Amino acid sequence: MMAQKVQVILLDDLEGGDADETVSFALDGSSYEIDLSSANAAQLREALAPYIASARKSAAAKRTRGRSTSSSSSSRSSRSDTTAIREWAREQGLKVSDRGRIPSDILAKYEAANS
Template sequence: MFLAMAKKTFVQLVDDFSGDSISDGEGRTVRFAFDGAEYEIDLSNEHVEEFSNVLERYVRASRRVSGRRKTGGASAARNGGNSETAAIREWAESQGIKVASRGRISADIVEQYRNR
């Protein structure tokens, strides 16, 4: 007779700020980005609230530049372009701003177009 053995693995979330263990439902992983780098930090509910409060005034004064990142699929450039990109190029040329007919458009030009 052969007896199979079972293996159980438990994951314990630890608050990266305090080092304390976090019980189920008492914390979460927070994702954020700063200076082009993305980060994750595991925080208790108390520290999530503190983190949110610190960032809140900066977020209110900020401009959101994009939604969540898309995963998979082809980019707009590989799919033959984007109508907004064409409109930005046309607008830039009408304003006397030099912009290449292909490739990435600088963020400064895109911002000028959107704030016109």
């Protein structure tokens, strides 16, 4: 049996020396991570502090990584509503499949009729 030891060494992305932590932040809909020394992490937090103090937390911060943050995703109906949307579409004489994605034009008509 062979053992392995994997060691991850963080390097400060600004200065190249040792990093103490990975700092995560988001701006304009994009999430970022940067490895920083304690001093550089403190400088980043100090620089952002006045903006954070005046800002409000958004629902986007609660989303899991990899999910879309576009506004169109929030207007789409949940999976539990797809049955109701399909039934409504058929009642309107619209052709919709039993499975798969509901076409956007049908979703738009449904939302317009039910809002």
